[in-house]
Amino acid sequence: MTDALRPSLVSGADFERIVRESIPLSDAFPWTVASVSFGRCVLHMDFDARHTRAGGTVSGPALMTLADTAMYLVTLSVVGPEPLAVTSDLSIRFLRRPAPARVLAEARVLRAGRRLVVCEVALYSEGVEEPIAHVTGAYALPTKP
Amino acid sequence: MTDALRPSLVSGADFERIVRESIPLSDAFPWTVASVSFGRCVLHMDFDARHTRAGGTVSGPALMTLADTAMYLVTLSVVGPEPLAVTSDLSIRFLRRPAPARVLAEARVLRAGRRLVVCEVALYSEGVEEPIAHVTGAYALPTKP
Amino acid sequence: MTDALRPSLVSGADFERIVRESIPLSDAFPWTVASVSFGRCVLHMDFDARHTRAGGTVSGPALMTLADTAMYLVTLSVVGPEPLAVTSDLSIRFLRRPAPARVLAEARVLRAGRRLVVCEVALYSEGVEEPIAHVTGAYALPTKP
């Protein structure tokens, strides 16, 4: 199910278009799809002064937004373009203060069910080995008629 | 500890100023403090077309941002203005599709420790009785020397 | 949906029988159903020296077991006896050290969907006002053919 050699059921370019068209505010989050395969993806989000928080770090909500976006892509990678997939739940745990640097989000599918796709995301500051945050969550799929 | 009759240790106006000055992107989230007392607060976030998602609902990240902001305020309400308080973790569970309407965030402190302030937030679409999302999480306080 | 005046779709006695018959180890957890209505219930678990942990408190796993049991009952209260309902996820946050005393679990349904019943549980040491733990989670229902 998470075979990195199988291709994603949605392309990175299509995903970026879907999100940019459907969520206007996403323009404030300068992420791009670095890679995507079946059940795995990596997003990059450039550092942006608008997301700083006291002391020059990246704000928590900006990281949550990036993680949710990575969960969305990795979900679509196993179910195909499905605009009605929605976040069911998301749990984020902040581990280390983010550097004022690009953030990498590595996501994978833990389980793809018919109704829920359960995902895990690790967030990193570029160039730092230890993760800055760890996320688990699920996307709910619309019921098939 | 959560006595609604005790005054907050930070005013709503001071809190809005702290957040607006320290997080530039917060301007994209049109929330205001509706009320705050010791251990409890309510924020309102106006509906904004930038936060819509497929089908005219409020995006998940916008709700997470609002919930994190409410956790921050309710934390400061019991510890006073502390710019170095940071989110330790946040878990959000989406319960119902948000209406394209103002969102209300009702937060309360479940436990105020010396190191962690644990909070609960319920999110509502204005005019709808059942919550649209439920959040628990914690803010970490800086170590006192 | 959580109207405390509507009766539960399962009786407390039936629930105790279902659990006691289907989970042999449940005998080690001396809980009883104190009350149950549609979407709400209260369980009591007597203090038992087998569940103590260093220092005379109630062990975390005993509290998780009680919380999961309360989620199960409150789920059945809105869907009826359904032996195939299973825990989808459970998040517990410990707030205060439990007293070496009876534990009360107050559960309610946050949302009853066709596929998931989302619940919240507050745990108390008898006679102490502030909760010792806060739980959210969900039970998954079997797919109807």
Add this chain to the structure above:
Amino acid sequence: MTDALRPSLVSGADFERIVRESIPLSDAFPWTVASVSFGRCVLHMDFDARHTRAGGTVSGPALMTLADTAMYLVTLSVVGPEPLAVTSDLSIRFLRRPAPARVLAEARVLRAGRRLVVCEVALYSEGVEEPIAHVTGAYALPTKP
């Protein structure tokens, strides 16, 4: 911090003794330490008919108990024997129905802070590649005087 080549600060045998002596009910959970190094450990729990649930699977609370125990060991592996370390929070997500078989718990430390040790645990049915549950959580350490 999670270097698998560094030795654990507590031995598996000492850990088993600590838990067995301090939590009487732990006798009902037939786990053993399969391996432990600094920041990583594996526990095995034999299948036991007392933990079955409707249909011959392992009950959720038994899996939560095992996961909490693995978090405790991996925490002590980086801080040494500390009987006052206690679970701060635990989130478990069930992914697949457990087989009626031995359960393996693989735990690792995501971050060892002075006050909180954040952990991740993956649970497997022996002989099955995909995990049956995924857990994150934290142990709180006592404040040093």
